[in-house]
Amino acid sequence: MTELVFELEKSLLSLDRLTARQLLARQQATTSSFDTVEQLIVPVLERIGNGWTAGNIALSQVYMSGRICEELVDELLPPGDPERKDLPKLGLAVLEDYHMLGKRIVYAVLRAGGFEVIDYGRVTVSELVERVQADRVKILLISTLMLPSALRVKEVRKKLNQAGSSVKIVVGGAPFLFDETLWQEVQADAMAARASEVLEIISRLGDAA
Numbered sequence: 542m543t544e545l546v547f548e549l550e551k552s553l554l555s556l557d558r559l560t561a562r563q564l565l566a567r568q569q570a571t572t573s574s575f576d577t578v579e580q581l582i583v584p585v586l587e588r589i590g591n592g593w594t595a596g597n598i599a600l601s602q603v604y605m606s607g608r609i610c611e612e613l614v615d616e617l618l619p620p621g622d623p624e625r626k627d628l629p630k631l632g633l634a635v636l637e638d639y640h641m642l643g644k645r646i647v648y649a650v651l652r653a654g655g656f657e658v659i660d661y662g663r664v665t666v667s668e669l670v671e672r673v674q675a676d677r678v679k680i681l682l683i684s685t686l687m688l689p690s691a692l693r694v695k696e697v698r699k700k701l702n703q704a705g706s707s708v709k710i711v712v713g714g715a716p717f718l719f720d721e722t723l724w725q726e727v728q729a730d731a732m733a734a735r736a737s738e739v740l741e742i743i744s745r746l747g748d749a750a
Contacts, residue, residue, distance in 0.1 A: 549585045553606040554598065558613075565613055574617040578655045582610050583740055586650055590737025600646075603736070607649030614653050629679030629747045634661035634669050636693055640686035643714055643736075647682060650736045656743065658682075666693055670700040673708055680709045680746055682739065683729075691716035694727040709746045711739065 545564055552560040569577045589606050592598035631651065635644045641663070651658045659676055661669060673681055685691040694712055701708055712724050713733040724732035731742045 545581060546584050546588070549581055550588055553585065553589065553609055554602050556605055556609070558609055561609060562613060562616075565617065569617065575655060577617060578614055578653075582614060583654050586610060586653055587737040587740075590650075590735045594735055604646050604649070607646055607653055607736070610653030611649045614655060618655055629743075630677060631656055631658040631680050631682065631743065632661060632673055632676060632678035633658050633682045634684070635663045636669065636683050636685055636690050636697070637665055638663065638685050638687055638690040640684075640714075643686070644684040646736045647684060647713065647733075647739055650739055651682075651743070654740045656740075666696050666700065669697055670704065673701065674704055674706060678708055680711060680743060682711045682713070682733075685712070685714040685716055688716045691723060692727060694729055698728040711742055711746070713739075 545568060549561055549564045552558075552564065565577055565581060568581055572580070586607065589598055589603055593600060593603045633644060633648055633651070635641055644660075644662075648658060648660055659678065661672055664672070669681075669683075681697075683694055683697070685694070691712070691714065694710065698710060701710075709730040710728075711731045711733060712727065712729040713736075717724050717732050718734060730746060733739045733742055
C-alpha cells in the first residue's frame with residue numbers, strides 16, 4: 542500500500558492522469574471503491590499538503606492534484622453513489638472576499654475524499670446565513686484572505702446562533718495562519734492550517750455532532 546501511495550503521489554505531481562487512474566484501478570481490484578479512496582487518495586492528498594507546507598511542492602501542484610483526484614473519485618464514486626460520504630451535510634464559502642483559490646483547493650480535497658459539499662462561492666454574511674439554514678448544513682467551511690473578511694466570521698456565528706442553528710464552523714486562510722488564536726476569537730469550532738487537514742476535522746466534528 543505504501544508503494545502505491547508513493548506512486549500515486551508521483552503521478553499526481555506530474556499531472557499524469559492515466560497512471561493515476563491505472564493505480565486506482567489496481568487497488569480497486571482488491572477492495573471497494575470507497576476503501577480505494579480512503580486508503581490511497583486521502584493519504585496522498587495529505588502528503589501533498591504536507592509537502593506544500595514544507596515548501597517542497599508548489600501551490601499549483603496542490604491545486605491540480607486535488608482537481609485530478611476529484612475527477613477520479615467522481616469516476617469511482619459518482620454523485621449519488623451510496624458509498625459517498627453525504628453526512629453530515631457540508632457547505633463551503635468565501636466570505637466577502639475575492640480570493641477563490643483556497644476555496645477551490647478545499648473543495649477539490651473534500652470531493653476527492655468522497656464527501657458531497659455545497660459550494661456557495663463568494664457570499665455576504667446575510668446570504669451565507671440564509672442559505673446555510675435553508676440547506677440545513679451541519680458543518681460550514683469558510684475561506685478568507687483578508688483580515689476584515691476573517692473578522693466577519695464572528696457575525697456569521699452570531700446570526701446563526703440567533704436563528705437557533707447549531708452548525709459547526711471551520712475556518713481557513715491567511716489571517717488565521719498569521720494569528721493562531723483568531724479562529725477562537727471569531728468563535729469558529731476549528732481552523733484548518735492546510736487543505737489536507739479538513740478531512741480529519743470534518744470526521745472529528747461529524748462524530749461529535
